Amino acid sequence: xxxxxxxxxxxxxxxxxxxxxxxxxxxxxxxxxxxxxxxxxxxxxxxxxxxxxxxxxxxxxxxxxxxxxxxxxxxxxxxxxxxxxxxxxxxxxxxxxxxxxxxxxxxxxxxxxxxxxxxxxxxxxxxxxxxxxxxxxxxxxxxxxxxxxxxxxxxxxxxxxxxxxxxxxxxxxxxxxxxxxxxxxxxxxxxxxxxxxxxxxxxxxxxxxxxxxxxxxxxxxxxxxxxxxxxxxxxxxxxxxxxxxxxxxxxxxxxxxxxxxxxxxxxxxxxxxxxxxxxxxxxxxxxxxxxxxxxxxxxxxxxxxxxxxxxxxxxxxxxx
Numbered sequence: 485x486x487x488x489x490x491x492x493x494x495x496x497x498x499x500x501x502x503x504x505x506x507x508x509x510x511x512x513x514x515x516x517x518x519x520x521x522x523x524x525x526x527x528x529x530x531x532x533x534x535x536x537x538x539x540x541x542x543x544x545x546x547x548x549x550x551x552x553x554x555x556x557x558x559x560x561x562x563x564x565x566x567x568x569x570x571x572x573x574x575x576x577x578x579x580x581x582x583x584x585x586x587x588x589x590x591x592x593x594x595x596x597x598x599x600x601x602x603x604x605x606x607x608x609x610x611x612x613x614x615x616x617x618x619x620x621x622x623x624x625x626x627x628x629x630x631x632x633x634x635x636x637x638x639x640x641x642x643x644x645x646x647x648x649x650x651x652x653x654x655x656x657x658x659x660x661x662x663x664x665x666x667x668x669x670x671x672x673x674x675x676x677x678x679x680x681x682x683x684x685x686x687x688x689x690x691x692x693x694x695x696x697x698x699x700x701x702x703x704x705x706x707x708x709x710x711x712x713x714x715x716x717x718x719x720x721x722x723x724x725x726x727x728x729x730x731x732x733x734x735x736x737x738x739x740x741x742x743x744x745x746x747x748x749x750x751x752x753x754x755x756x757x758x759x760x761x762x763x764x765x766x767x768x769x770x771x772x773x774x775x776x777x778x779x780x781x782x783x784x785x786x787x788x789x790x791x792x793x794x795x796x797x798x799x800x801x802x803x804x
Contacts, residue, residue, distance in 0.1 A: 491726040495773055496718050496781060502774035506663060509767075513670015523669070526678035526756075527616055529630070531623035533580040533593040534616040536565070537601065540608035543576055547604070552578070555600035557593070565752035575613070577752075630684045637688060638662065641695050649702055652783050657698045660776040664694050664767045671763045672756075682757040690764030693739070697732060698772040704728050705780075717784050721777050736769040 517523055527534040537543075545562050552560040561579040580593045594615055601610050618626075638658050645654030665687060672679055704724040712720055743765060747758035 491729055493722070493726055493729075495722055495725050496778055499774070499778040502770075502778065506667075506771075506775065509667050509670065510663065513667055513673060516670060516673040521673045521676045524673060524676055524678050525627070526680035526683075527579060527618050527623075528681045529618075529623050529627045529679070530581070531618050533597075535578045535580075535594060535597050535612060536614040537576055537578060538611045538613050539574045539576070539605075540610070542574060543610075545576070548576065548578070551600045551604035552597070554604070555596050557596055557600065560597075626681065630681070633684070633688060634665070634691070637691055641691075645699070645702075648699075649706065652780060653702055656776045656779040656783070657695055657702070659779060660698055660771040661691050661694050661768075663775050664690060664764060664771050667767050668760055668764045672760070675759075677756060677759065680756055682754070683760050686757045686760035686764065690761060690768055693765060694768030694771060697736070697769055698776045700731065701725060701728055701772050701777060702780075705777075718781050721781055725773055725777060732769060732772070736765060740765050 543564075545564065548562050549560075552558070552562070557580060559581050561577075561581075563577045563579070565575045565577055578597055580597070594617065598612065601612075638661060641661070642654040642658045645657050668687060668690065669679070672683070701724060704727055705721055708720045708724050708727075709717075740762070743758050743761040746754055747762050750758050
């Protein structure tokens, strides 16, 4: 099935617009990470206690805040959560930050929240559904493991593309994926949404998705280079992107609609996971065309200016 026939869009001619778009979102995310909301880590990484509470009636967040303040829990974060069930409006998450250097101290925080609720809700005692306690030691270990998982995945993909194509193809793809990851994390910082383990899982998923989309474009470039050795690399890359445009729009569009539905109707538990995928799929599809391909051509043109032959996959040589 083809949505676009005989498409002839000059993608590389718009590379400066693409660069400006990427710089705006990347710089905005970096500024937020450095100066505004910083990296909004969830309880999974920074440690603390997170308690999900269900009330008999729609809870008043101001009343809950007052109850926590009376119990001395001034740093508690209160968040209304949604759920596909009919009791969506009656649930909140009360999160307490890491308060001690020892893991055992978090039980006291849980007990303080329970006592505060019992003391301020006499008519109908709220029901505590779930309690998550992560100590500082476990939180730091999870941070390290999440970072290593991301780095190892990027290195593995770089090595794979190095052997399948050429090193520059692997570098261009990894830079594009790093660009996607940076913008996605920046989006979490700009919107001040917490990054949890499920968000890390979504980021690893979008890394694979973006890399797969980039490989499809690179594979078509390799096929066209073998058939059109006299044409410039820029022309071949443009034609390859246009030839894979239908496949990109269909696959990315259907996936995007799926994760968008998950984001809108999946409930608070999947909110961070689905938000990362919504942003990541959009940016990942964009970067395959607007980041990886222009970087490949720019490198080959730079080699040509230095009097070197363009490095192409499968040992082929062609004009830059």
